[in-house]
Amino acid sequence: MHKLSSIVFLFIILITKLSCVQNQNPNKKDGFENKFGIVIHGGAGTILKKNMSDEKEQQYKAKLKEAIQVGYEILKNNGTSIDAVEKSIIVLENSPLFNAGKGSVFSNRKKNEMDASIMCGKTLNAGAVSGVTNVKNPISLALAVMNQSEHVMLSNKGAESFAKVQGLKLVDSTYFYTKSRYRSLLKTIKTEKYGTVGAVALDKFGNLSSGTSTGGMTNKKWGRIGDSPIIGAGTYANNKTCAISSTGWGEFFIRGVIAYDISAMMEYQNLSLQEAAYKVIQEKLKKMGGSGGIIGIDRNLNSVVEFNTKGMYRATYINDSIQIKIYGN
Ligand code: ASP
Numbered sequence: 671m672h673k674l675s676s677i678v679f680l681f682i683i684l685i686t687k688l689s690c691v692q693n694q695n696p697n698k699k700d701g702f703e704n705k706f707g708i709v710i711h712g713g714a715g716t717i718l719k720k721n722m723s724d725e726k727e728q729q730y731k732a733k734l735k736e737a738i739q740v741g742y743e744i745l746k747n748n749g750t751s752i753d754a755v756e757k758s759i760i761v762l763e764n765s766p767l768f769n770a771g772k773g774s775v776f777s778n779r780k781k782n783e784m785d786a787s788i789m790c791g792k793t794l795n796a797g798a799v800s801g802v803t804n805v806k807n808p809i810s811l812a813l814a815v816m817n818q819s820e821h822v823m824l825s826n827k828g829a830e831s832f833a834k835v836q837g838l839k840l841v842d843s844t845y846f847y848t849k850s851r852y853r854s855l856l857k858t859i860k861t862e863k864y865g866t867v868g869a870v871a872l873d874k875f876g877n878l879s880s881g882t883s884t885g886g887m888t889n890k891k892w893g894r895i896g897d898s899p900i901i902g903a904g905t906y907a908n909n910k911t912c913a914i915s916s917t918g919w920g921e922f923f924i925r926g927v928i929a930y931d932i933s934a935m936m937e938y939q940n941l942s943l944q945e946a947a948y949k950v951i952q953e954k955l956k957k958m959g960g961s962g963g964i965i966g967i968d969r970n971l972n973s974v975v976e977f978n979t980k981g982m983y984r985a986t987y988i989n990d991s992i993q994i995k996i997y998g999n
Contacts, residue, residue, distance in 0.1 A: 705971050706745040706874050707988030710738050710758050712768045713865030714917045714963040717981030719997055730767055731994050734985040737761035738994075741871060742987040751871035751879035751913070752790050752813070759786075759809040759883050762867035766848045768983070769865030771807060774846050774885025776855040777894075782846035784885055785899035786812040787823075791878030791907035798823040798899040802830055803846075806839040809883045812899070814838065823899060846885075854888050866898055868915025870907070870967045878969060880905050880913035880929075887920065896920025902930035909969060911936040912943050918955075918962010918979065926955055932966060943968045947976040 712734060719727075741758035745751065763771025774782040786808035787798035797816025800823065805811050814836045815824055824832055833840060866884035873879075882905045884898040897903035897920035904920070906929035907913035914929035923929075928950055935946035943966050951963060956978050963977025965984060975984050977998070985994040 704874065705876070706751075706872055707967060707971050707973060707986070708738055708741040708745060708751075708754055708758065708869060708871040709965040709967055709973050709975065709986045709988075710734065710741065710762070710867070710869040710984065711915060711917055711963070711965045711975070712762060712867050712983030714961075714977045714979040714982035715865060716979065717983070717996055722996075727996065730983055730996060733762065733765045733767055734983060734994050735992070737869075738985040738987045738992065741869060742992075745871060745873050748874055750875070751873040751877050752788065754871040754873065755788065755869040755879045755881040756809055756813050758869040758871075759867055759881050760807050763807050763809060763883055766850075768867045769851075769885045770867040770883040771885075772846060773848055773851065775851050775865070775888040777886070778889050778891040780852075780855065781843065782851075782885055783890070783893075784808045784883070785895060785904075786881070786883035787899045787901060787905040788812045788816060788881035789879065789901060789905050789907040789913075790816070791880075791909040791913055792875075794908060796822050796901045796905070798901060798905075799825065799829040800895045800899045801826040801893060802833070803843050804830055804840050805833045806841045806845070809881055810838055811836070812881070812883075822901065825895075826893075851885075851888070866904075866917040868905070868917060868965060870913035870915050870965055870973075872913070872967050872969060872971055876909065876969055878907045878909055878913035878967065880907040880915045882915045882917075884917075897923035897928070900924055902927050904929060906930045906933050908933050908937075912946075912966050912968040914947075914964050914966045916962060916964045917982070918977075919960050922955060922958050922960025923962060926950070926958055926960065928955060928964065932964065936968070943972050944974050944976075947974045951976040951978055
């Protein structure tokens with residue numbers, strides 16, 4: 671009897687979880703049709719034009735463009751925001767340019783220990799992984815946790831075993847070796863301490879989703895986990911308010927519950943997305959001593975990029991208009 675009720679319970683959980691990814695016809699009556707868009711980021715930090723070659727700048731912009739186009743096409747073809755978020759992030763994870771997946775920074779024990787999370791604003795379901803070392807695309811593992819398990823966060827070896835069961839692509843840890851990140855570890859270059867990738871999207875069904883993926887902070891020790899896999903800090907999505915993905919000094923984002931705080935200000939104080947993001951990043955986070963930024967989108971297709979660092983790799987694709995930027999204003 672106990673076994674039967676557990677099976678029924680698991681079945682109910684999986685059904686509710688799956689509803690985020692199920693397709694349906696765009697609901698014209700609700701006026702949502704054609705309202706779709708996506709914002710992505712490739713990390714915030716001390717990104718200055720004087721330290722960047724033209725060639726490197728072009729490489730970053732081209733990869734951001736490729737990533738956002740993938741997500742935009744999915745949305746345009748009646749796909750879901752959760753799919754757009756995952757697929758855009760995969761492009762960034764597969765590039766050595768960003769601190770996620772292939773380009774992840776090295777921890778103090780000379781390993782790449784990655785974190786990721788994803789959230790569906792329709793169901794408030796979420797999935798996250800932390801400290802994985804051999805999963806090619808941690809964002810896909812986070813999505814599998816959301817859709818295929820009754821849990822929200824899995825870590826380390828357990829998460830890797832789950833990835834294997836789910837048939838996700840596993841790679842030898844040497845796949846994540848990049849010369850520049852290794853050099854950064856040896857020098858522990860201050861300006862390259864962090865970086866992350868993320869995406870937020872609104873689909874034609876009026877559903878918001880967000881996702882974040884990172885290698886964390888260079889030289890991190892003791893199994894340190896940042897904000898990126900923490901729902902409410904690094905990632906948050908709620909159809910009532912907005913979808914947010916964070917990047918920056920993770921400890922501050924966890925303590926400030928940054929992504930959720932923006933949503934809460936919208937929900938309980940009736941602030942707009944822009945007002946809430948400004949308050950949280952430029953006032954609250956700064957006061958705490960934290961640095962970084964967020965990207966956000968709401969159900970009316972308002973979008974925001976707010977950061978208190980020198981720069982942030984970012985792209986916005988809304989109403990067939992694409993914008994790609996790196997530096998501050
Ligand atoms: N927030 C990430 C972390 O603290 C790093 C980053 O976004 O740059 O792990």
